[in-house]
Amino acid sequence: MPRGRYSLHDPHDHTPLGEEHFHCAPGPSGWRYVAQTTTPSGDHRGSVDLAVDELGRPIRLELHAAGWQVRGAALDGVTWVRTDPTGADATEGNVRAHAFTGSSPAFLVALTRLLRLTPDSPETRVRLVAFTDPVLAPLTVDQSWALLRSEAHPTDNGPLTVDEYQVSALDTGERHTVHIAGDVVLAAPGVELEDLDTPPSVFP
Incomplete structure (x- = not known):
């Protein structure tokens, strides 16, 4: 069960956003990732709990940040409920999308499990619902993914096998x-792996 720490920063101006202290492990029904996030000063900022099935589909997602909470799963695409800090108002959403994404590196690993790309696979287009910082606002995004090399x-x-993916944002063309x-994510925009207690788990 890998345990470690990612540092998170703004991918454009490199402003530090804090850290994500995580542990994750594959299991008989898929893969689970649990993390606590902190601010650059070390204060508690939120949490991530993501479980995917053996096909990489999100069967449970729970996010907390700035008093907001999101619970979601793959259901008629992806479905979620977002609750405000007072708990008095909850809004439900549903999009014909493949999976969720956000600032946590967990979403990158989960999406590669869903896509199962090989170096000779064509670029694969995916629609995702991103929960954006700092209040977990949902945003639908389209990306294309390709596995360049293993x-x-x-x-x-x-x-240790390292996979290098190329990700393109279809609205801006940014790659x-x-x-x-x-x-385990070794490097990605806005993400650096700082500590890892045990080697990454190998998926079957």
Whole structure:
């Protein structure tokens, strides 16, 4: 069960946004990721709890940030309920989308499980519902993903396969790369892996 810490920053101006302290593990029914997020000063900022099934579909999502809460799952596309800080007003949403996304690296790993790309796969287009900081506002985004290469790197615990993905935002044409090993993001825009207690889990 990998445990570690990501530092998060604004991908455009590199302003520090805080850290995400996480643990994750594959299980008999899929994969689960749990994390606590902190501000740059170390104060508690929120939490992430994401579970996907063996096909990579989100079967449970729970986010907390700035007093807001989101609960969601794959249902007729993706469905969610967003609750305001007072708890008095909840709004439900549904979009014919493939999955959720947001600032947490968990969403990148989960999406690669859903897409199951190979280096010879064509670019794959996906529609996602992003919950944007700081109040988890839902936004529908379209992206295309391609697996550029998979390379094995020697480590003290044996070879570690690193997948390099190219991600394109279809509304702006902006492209970036994401490096993932097993169920851990090594590098992505706005994300740096700072600590990792145990090697990434290898998916079957």
